[in-house]
Amino acid sequence: MTPQKPVKILETALYVGDLDAAEAFYAEILGLERIQRVGNRHVFFRVGDGVLLLFNAGETEIPAPGARFPVPPHGARGAGHMCFAADAAEIDAWVAQFTALGIEIEADFHWPNGARSIYIRDPHGNSIEFAEPFLWDG
Numbered sequence: 001m002t003p004q005k006p007v008k009i010l011e012t013a014l015y016v017g018d019l020d021a022a023e024a025f026y027a028e029i030l031g032l033e034r035i036q037r038v039g040n041r042h043v044f045f046r047v048g049d050g051v052l053l054l055f056n057a058g059e060t061e062i063p064a065p066g067a068r069f070p071v072p073p074h075g076a077r078g079a080g081h082m083c084f085a086a087d088a089a090e091i092d093a094w095v096a097q098f099t100a101l102g103i104e105i106e107a108d109f110h111w112p113n114g115a116r117s118i119y120i121r122d123p124h125g126n127s128i129e130f131a132e133p134f135l136w137d138g
Contacts, residue, residue: 010050014126015057015076019043021123022054029101030084047084083117083129091116094130111135 032045061075115135
């Protein structure tokens with residue numbers, strides 16, 4: 001019997017300390033569409049056909065009283081990482097936008113296969129990468 005294996009990542013979660021600052025960054029700076037916000041617990045954004053989940057780390061470690069769904073408590077401490085796919089022209093545009101906004105580009109380089117990545121930090125310190133999609137090809 002061949003074991004099942006996942007074929008796609010549906011959602012990615014990052015944990016933040018200041019949900020308002022995170023929401024402003026991802027909506028206003030990155031232009032993501034907000035799907036929903038629940039108090040000071042979480043805010044979710046649409047990214048293509050996937051979803052970025054931003055959780056207040058302290059809130060998600062506590063079981064939600066009267067929760068509609070049986071999602072187990074979870075959380076993380078410290079900076080996380082995620083990567084958005086962007087082609088070469090989009091990366092150039094992101095560099096220009098971040099520079100104009102005074103957002104530091106922590107790294108800008110080409111991988112051995114030629115794919116380019118840039119890295120910035122969100123307000124919580126999470127490492128946010130923009131990379132050409134062929135980064136993980138062969």
